[in-house]
Structure formats: structure tokens, C-alpha cells
Amino acid sequence: MNFRDSANKFFKVIFSNWLSGSGFIIIAIFSIIAILYELLGTRMVPYNPYEINLLNANLPPSSSHWFGTDELGRDIFSRVIAALPIDLGISLFIVIASSFIGLILGIVAGYFRGPIEEVIMRLTDLFLAFPPIIMSMAIAATLGPSLLNAAISVIFVWWPPYVRLVRGNTLQVASQDFITISRVLNTPFRKILFKGILPNIITPLLIYATMDVGTAMLTLSTLGFLGIGIPINTPELGLMSSILTTTFYTYPYEGLIPAAFIFLIVLGFSLTGEGLAELIDPNIRVHIISRKKRAEILQKSKPTTE
Amino acid sequence: MIGRKELILFILKRVIFSFFVIIGTIIIIFFISHVLSKNPAALWAGPKAKASTIAYVIKEYGLNKPLYIQLLNFFEGFFTGNFGIDPVTHQPIASEIFYYFPNTIELVLTALIFIIIIGIGLGYISAVHFNSKIDDLIRLLYTTAWATPTFLASILAVLIFTSYIPILPSGGMYSPGLTPPPRITGIFVLDAILTGNFADFIDGLDHLILPAMTLAFLNFGIVTRISRNGILSVKWMPYVKNARAKGVDEKKINRYHILRNGLIESNTVIAVMFGWLVTGTVVVEEIFSWPGIGKFAYSAITSDDYPALIYVVIIFTILVIIANLIADIMYAILDPRIRLGRGTR
Numbered sequence: 001m002n003f004r005d006s007a008n009k010f011f012k013v014i015f016s017n018w019l020s021g022s023g024f025i026i027i028a029i030f031s032i033i034a035i036l037y038e039l040l041g042t043r044m045v046p047y048n049p050y051e052i053n054l055l056n057a058n059l060p061p062s063s064s065h066w067f068g069t070d071e072l073g074r075d076i077f078s079r080v081i082a083a084l085p086i087d088l089g090i091s092l093f094i095v096i097a098s099s100f101i102g103l104i105l106g107i108v109a110g111y112f113r114g115p116i117e118e119v120i121m122r123l124t125d126l127f128l129a130f131p132p133i134i135m136s137m138a139i140a141a142t143l144g145p146s147l148l149n150a151a152i153s154v155i156f157v158w159w160p161p162y163v164r165l166v167r168g169n170t171l172q173v174a175s176q177d178f179i180t181i182s183r184v185l186n187t188p189f190r191k192i193l194f195k196g197i198l199p200n201i202i203t204p205l206l207i208y209a210t211m212d213v214g215t216a217m218l219t220l221s222t223l224g225f226l227g228i229g230i231p232i233n234t235p236e237l238g239l240m241s242s243i244l245t246t247t248f249y250t251y252p253y254e255g256l257i258p259a260a261f262i263f264l265i266v267l268g269f270s271l272t273g274e275g276l277a278e279l280i281d282p283n284i285r286v287h288i289i290s291r292k293k294r295a296e297i298l299q300k301s302k303p304t305t306e
Numbered sequence: 307m308i309g310r311k312e313l314i315l316f317i318l319k320r321v322i323f324s325f326f327v328i329i330g331t332i333i334i335i336f337f338i339s340h341v342l343s344k345n346p347a348a349l350w351a352g353p354k355a356k357a358s359t360i361a362y363v364i365k366e367y368g369l370n371k372p373l374y375i376q377l378l379n380f381f382e383g384f385f386t387g388n389f390g391i392d393p394v395t396h397q398p399i400a401s402e403i404f405y406y407f408p409n410t411i412e413l414v415l416t417a418l419i420f421i422i423i424i425g426i427g428l429g430y431i432s433a434v435h436f437n438s439k440i441d442d443l444i445r446l447l448y449t450t451a452w453a454t455p456t457f458l459a460s461i462l463a464v465l466i467f468t469s470y471i472p473i474l475p476s477g478g479m480y481s482p483g484l485t486p487p488p489r490i491t492g493i494f495v496l497d498a499i500l501t502g503n504f505a506d507f508i509d510g511l512d513h514l515i516l517p518a519m520t521l522a523f524l525n526f527g528i529v530t531r532i533s534r535n536g537i538l539s540v541k542w543m544p545y546v547k548n549a550r551a552k553g554v555d556e557k558k559i560n561r562y563h564i565l566r567n568g569l570i571e572s573n574t575v576i577a578v579m580f581g582w583l584v585t586g587t588v589v590v591e592e593i594f595s596w597p598g599i600g601k602f603a604y605s606a607i608t609s610d611d612y613p614a615l616i617y618v619v620i621i622f623t624i625l626v627i628i629a630n631l632i633a634d635i636m637y638a639i640l641d642p643r644i645r646l647g648r649g650t651r
Contacts, residue, residue, distance in 0.1 A: 019445060126330040131585030131622040134603055141607050142349065168475050203401070218455055222589060225457045228607060244461050245593075252465070259458040268452035268569050274449050274531075 013279060020275025026268030035082040042082075044242070047075035049082035049235050057249055067257045070243060076254060080261055081241045083235040090151050091217040095209045097155050102162025102205070109163070109196060110170025120163065128160040133222055140229030150229035154219055165208055169201040211273025214266040221262050317635050324631045331623045335400030336380050339616045340373065349612055363393070366626040367613065371447045372443070384620070394611040402614065403599065403621055408492030409479060410598035412585045413521065416514055420522035421529055421579065426572055428526070429533025430565075435540060444534075448527035456524055456586070474516045479593035480509050517594040525583060531574045537568035571632045574633040585622045 015021040037044050046064075053073035061068040067076035105124070109117040139153035173179060174197065182192050224230045224238025230237075237258040244255030323401040335641055347364045348415040364370050367390070383389060389399035468476035479494055480486060486494060487501045495514060497505035540546065546563050550556075554563075587600035595601070599618060 018442070019449070053361045069579055083446070107512045122330075126327055126334065129327055129623050130333050130334075131581075131619070131626055133588055134585050134600075134619055134622050137340060137588070137607055139342075141612075141615070142338060163440060214453060218453075219457055222457070225455070225589065225605075226592075227602060238455070238457075241455070241457060244457065249467070249469070250459065255461075256458075259455055259461075262455050263453055263458060268454070270453045271446075274445060 013276070015088075015241070016279065017275045020272045020279075023268045023271025023273075024276065026264060027218070027272060029089065030084060030268065031263050033081060038085045038259040042078075043082050043188055045078035047078045049074060049078040050233065051169075058247075058254070060251075061253060063222075065125045068251070068253055070240070071247065071251075071256050076240075076257055079240060080258055083237045083240065083258065083261075086147070087217055087220065087237050087262070088222055088236060090147060092160055093214050094154050094220070095215040097151075098159040098212075099205060099246050101155075101159040102166045105163045105171050106166025107193070107201075110167040111174050117167075121167070123174050124160045124163045127157065128164075130157050132219060133183070136219060136225065137221060137228050140223055142146045143229070145229055145231045147230065147234065150220065153223070153229055154216060158216065162174045162205070166201060166205060168205055170197060171199045172173065173197055184188045207273070209275050210276070211269060214269025214273070217262065217269075218266055225276055311535055313638060317584055319629055320634050324627050327627050328624055331627070332384065333377070335616060335619055335623070336377055339612070340369070340376060340541075363510050366390075374376060385568070392611060392614050394609050394614070395604075395645065396631045399614050399617050402602065405492070406597060406599040406602045407496070407621075409596065410495040410584055410587055412495060412514065412595065413517055413587060413591070413596060413598060414580065416518035416581060417521035417525070417583060419478050421521060421526045422576060425526040425529025426524065426533045426569065429530040429572070430537060432534045432566075433537035433541065434531065436541075444530065447531045451523050451525075452527035456522060456589040457593065459537045460517075460590050462494075467516055475513050477513075477593075479513055480506070481513075484509060491618055517590055517596055519538065519589050520594075521583060525579065525586075529572060529575060529579065531575055533569060533572045536571045537564060540564055570637070573640060574637045576634055577629055577633035577636060581626040584625055586630075621648055 008025055013020075014024045042048050051074065053069075056065075056069050059065050059069040059073075065075050065077065065082065070079070071073055082120040105120050109120040135157045135276035139156055140150055142150035143153065168214070170177075179192060182196060221236070221238025224236045224240075225242045227239065227242055230239050232235050240258035241255045243264070244252070244259070247254050272294050309400040347369050368376055369380075386645055387400050389403070392399050392402060393396070395402065408532060424613050428444050428448065432441050435441045450608060464476050467474045475481070484506065487503050488496050489499045490500050495507060495510040498504075498510055507511050541564060542617070546559060549559050584599075587596075587598055588604050589600075590603050591598040591601040599621070603622075605611070
């Protein structure tokens with residue numbers, strides 16, 4: 001299958017129901033804006049998102065400042081756009097790092113079994129017991145504020161489910177005949193890994209990871225909102241929303257706009273995940289298809305009245 | 307049929323395992339708090355501490371001793387319930403935690419009741435109307451709720467119900483002028499009932515409803531989703547068809563064949579959720595100024611009260627482990643197949 005075919009198939013699956021379809025569109029729009037900002041930098045936005053101008057503080061939304069300005073006179077629209085690559089980027093980084101940890105530990109545990117599996121899985125159980133937000137808060141506070149530290153503090157509690165997922169799928173694949181035969185034939189592990197195991201476990205991992213970007217972003221922005229781990233003055237949506245606690249009755253839009261952006265982006269990811277999860281669940285999938293077909297059949301079998 | 311003996315053995319195994327998990331997590335937390343930072347004493351004393359304070363902190367918490375002795379001391383302090391003195395409030399940390407803890411439990415249990423009713427109810431409706439407009443609407447609703455940042459929902463709730471439609475108090479656990487009833491359980495609403503103080507009870511409920519509903523709104527999605535998928539996964543099973551073919555009453559099929567089996571997972575997710583909610587209340591408690599353990603944890607971080615934070619994290623972790631243990635045991639009782647499935651281990 002070449003690239004074009006797989007892309008076609010991907011879009012067909014995504015747009016087969018409106019949940020994942022609309023979610024995908026939301027993600028696509030925000031990602032494109034984020035990438036453009038990364039490429040063009042501050043040229044893309046009307047004002048410098050970092051520039052403080054106390055004379056322009058707390059301006060309401062207008063034609064020159066679309067979303068108004070915050071208490072330090074920074075243009076909120078520019079800051080929101082500048083925050084997109086940071087929020088999306090860190091969330092993506094968290095998920096990718098967790099996927100890597102999950103792939104390595106999960107495959108080792110699921111393929112080699114034995115005492116190493118026992119060690120890895122018990123360690124995973126240990127880390128699974130940590131309460132995510134509190135633990136991230138504590139680690140971020142220990143490491144001190146920086147974007148990398150914020151990411152590390154979330155990754156610390158983020159990877160265990162990935163190990164479980166990968167290990168479960170690896171167990172399933174590794175017990176199949178073609179792997180057993182390859183092992184008997186002394187196929188090098190590298191080959192079994194890349195030709196046998198990885199292609200068969202990557203799809204569920206990718207779907208889980210996609211859904212998870214949104215959740216990671218929620219956790220990250222919560223850290224930002226609480227003002228832990230994220231350096232001050234960084235355009236990060238959670239940190240920008242934290243202004244709500246002070247300007248809540250006076251200038252609610254200053255914090256509500258960034259918060260709404262978080263909501264929209266996370267909604268995009270969770271809608272996509274919600275739609276996709278249904279499509280890969282073998283128990284439910286058959287009934288979606290058969291229902292559609294049944295409707296078609298009913299349509300066709302209706303006697304034409306004309 | 308699986309014997310009682312096997313079940314007890316299973317529970318015993320899980321309990322012992324959980325105990326080791328608790329020990330393991332405490333060790334990890336110890337290493338984070340004592341080793342991860344380059345200069346733990348400065349962190350423990352706070353950023354603005356003077357050299358004399360840092361020296362005091364080093365002596366007080368034994369930070370200059372070898373690591374294994376520190377670890378042993380840490381364990382000794384933990385298991386004797388001697389968590390040390392909070393450097394900010396000058397109160398014993400243990401008593402602070404046990405003061406704030408019941409308040410969080412009150413909030414979380416109330417939210418959990420809402421979550422069970424809304425979550426399973428909507429999940430059932432959604433599954434019955436599978437692949438229809440109603441189903442789509444419910445799925446959109448819970449995905450939306452799930453995607454809402456906690457702070458946004460909390461602040462909007464306060465804004466709407468205390469400012470635009472002023473029917474509820476904006477925060478706190480009871481009205482400022484009120485003398486709380488004597489502490490029996492530590493849970494305000496319960497204490498008010500136990501002492502027969504009806505006015506206090508209403509006042510407590512009045513303050514409780516908004517944060518609890520907010521917490522429930524943010525978290526019912528996962529229960530709805532699991533209930534919906536659980537019901538769908540048994541809805542088309544051959545045994546259900548068989549029952550229908552036999553002429554079993556549709557109500558009975560729904561109740562005994564579909565719901566009993568379809569909602570097993572919902573039961574366990576609710577137990578897990580309890581642990582999850584308790585640890586996820588930081589933002590809600592902060593915004594509703596609810597004097598719970600989450601708010602305490604947050605103020606510990608912002609006031610650089612590192613020792614208190616460590617113990618809060620440990621208490622939270624133990625709570626999560628216990629919630630998971632209960633979920634495991636419930637699952638084993640409700641679904642004996644899980645105990646028979648030894649092949650996976």
C-alpha cells in the first residue's frame with residue numbers, strides 16, 4: 001500500500017462519523033496556526049506577545065486589539081496565537097515521550113517475559129498509583145519553573161498506561177504463529193521487532209496517543225493555571241487563564257478567552273478519540289456498519305410509489 | 307462456581323501486594339524530595355530563607371545524615387504518625403491533614419453520587435438509542451464535559467450561579483457567621499445531622515451543591531462512556547438473543563441479562579474514580595475556597611511548605627492505591643471470570 005492509499009483510508013475512517021470528523025477539523029486548524037506561528041514568528045501576529053505596555057492595560061476587545069489586552073497591556077490575541085505552539089508542542093512532547101517509554105518497556109516485558117516482565121510491570125503499577133496532578137505539581141515545584149521541567153513533571157506520571165497498552169498488545173502478537181515460527185527459524189530480533197511486532201501494535205498506540213494529547217494539555221494547563229512549573233510571562237494558555245482569579249468580575253474576557261481556546265483544542269482531540277474508539281472496538285464496529293447497510297437495504301427494498 | 311476460599315485468597319494477595327506498592331511509592335517520593343533537587347535544604351526551607359533557617363531545616367529534618375538513615379527516619383516518622391511540624395503554620399502536619407481530609411471526602415462523595423446517577427443514566431439511554439440522534443447528543447455532551455478545563459467550569463459555575471443568578475453561595479463550606487457543630491465525623495453535613503442541627507445541615511448543603519455539581523459535571527463522562535460501551539458489548543450477545551427467543555419479558559432481559567453484565571466495569575470505574583476525584587480537587591477547592599486537602603496541598607506549594615506537601619502526596623497516593631484495591635476486589639466478586647483468567651499473569 002502506498003502513501004496515497006493509506007492517506008485515503010485514514011480520511012475515510014476519520015470522516016466516517018461526524019464526531020471524529022469535526023474533531024479532526026478542529027485539531028487541523030489549530031495545528032496549522034501553530035506551525036505557521038513557529039515558521040513566521042511574531043510577524044504573523046499584530047503585536048509582540050511579550051511586549052509590556054502599561055498604557056494599554058485592560059483594553060476591551062476592539063478592532064485594533066481583537067481579544068483586548070491584559071493587565072500588563074499585552075495583546076491577548078497575539079499571546080493566544082503564540083501560546084498555541086507551546087501548548088500543543090509540550091502536550092505532543094509529553095505524549096511522544098510516554099509512547100517511547102511505553103514502546104520500549106512494553107515490548108521488552110511482553111516479548112521477553114520472565115523476571116524482567118515482572119520487574120517492569122510492578123514498577124508500572126507503582127507509578128500508576130501516583131495521583132497525576134498533585135504529583136506533577138510536587139515535581140514541578142521540586143525542579144523549578146521551566147517548560148522542560150513542566151513537561152518532565154507530567155511525563156513522570158504519564159507513561160504507565162502506555163506500558164500497559166503496549167505490553168498487552170505485544171503479548172497478543174507474540175503469541176501468534178508467525179512470531180513463533182520466526183523465533184524457531186532464528187530470525188534476528190531486530191527483524192521480528194520491525195516486521196512482526198511493531199506494525200501490529202502501532203495502530204492502537206497511535207489512537208490512544210492521539211486522544212491523550214488533549215488530556216495532557218488539560219494537565220499542563222492546570223499546572224499553568226496554578227502557576228507551578230511554567231515560567232512567568234510565557235504565553236501558555238493555562239497561565240494566561242489564571243488571570244481569571246483576579247480579573248474575574250472586572251475583565252472576565254482576559255482569562256476566559258485563553259480558557260476557551262484550551263477547551264476547544266481539547267474538545268477536538270477528545271471528539272476524534274471518541275469517534276475512533278468506536279470504530280476500532282470489534283464488539284461495536286460490526287453493528288455500526290450493519291446498521292448503515294440495513295438502512296440502505298431498507299431504502300432499496302421500499303416499493304417506489306411513483 | 308468459584309469457591310469462597312479462592313476469593314479470600316485473591317483478596318489477601320491483592321492486599322499484600324498493595325502494601326508493597328505503598329512502600330514502593332513512599333520510597334520513590336522520598337527520593338524525589340531528597341535527591342532530585344540539587345539543594346534539598348534550600349527547597350525545604352523556601353526560596354527566601356536565610357542561612358540560619360536553612361541550617362535549622364537541615365538539623366530538624368536530618369538532611370545532612372546519610373541517605374539510608376534519612377530514609378529509615380522517614381519511614382519511622384511515617385508509620386508512627388509523626389509527620390513533623392509544619393514550618394509555615396507551626397501545627398503538626400498529621401493533625402492538619404486529618405482536619406482537611408474529611409472536608410474533601412464530603413465534597414467527593416457528594417460528587418460521586420451525582421456522577422453515578424448522571425453517568426449510568428445517560429450511558430443507559432445512549433446505549434438504548436445506539437447510533438441515533440439522542441446517542442450522538444449524549445456523546446457530544448460527555449465529550450464536551452470531559453474537555454472542559456476544571457478551572458473554566460468552576461469559574462463559570464461561580465459566575466453564573468452566584469453573580470448572574472444569585473441563588474447559591476460563592477464559596478466556603480458554611481456561612482461565615484455560623485459556629486460549626488461539634489466534630490464527630492469531621493464531615494460538616496453529617497455532623498449537622500448527627501447533632502440534630504437542621505439549619506446547619508441546610509446551610510452546609512447549600513454550600514456543597516455547587517462545587518459537587520461542578521466536580522460531577524467534569525467527571526461523569528468516563529462513567530457514561532464505560533456504561534454505554536459495557537451495555538453495547540453485551541447487547542448483541544447470543545445469550546441475549548436466546549433469552550428473547552425464549553420469550554423472556556423485555557424488562558427482565560434488560561435488567562438481568564444486559565444491565566447486570568454490562569455495568570460490571572462501571573462499578574469498578576466508580577471505585578477508581580473515587581481516588582481520582584479526591585486527588586483532582588485541587589482546582590475546584592481552590593476556586594470554591596473549600597477547606598479541603600487539595601487546597602491545603604496547593605497552599606503548601608505556593609507558600610513553599612515542602613514537608614507538608616510531601617506528606618499530602620503520600621496520603622493521596624495511599625488513597626489511590628486503596629481505591630484501586632477496592633475496585634479490584636469488587637471486580638473479582640462481580641465477575642468471577644477475572645479470577646479464573648490466570649493465563650494473562
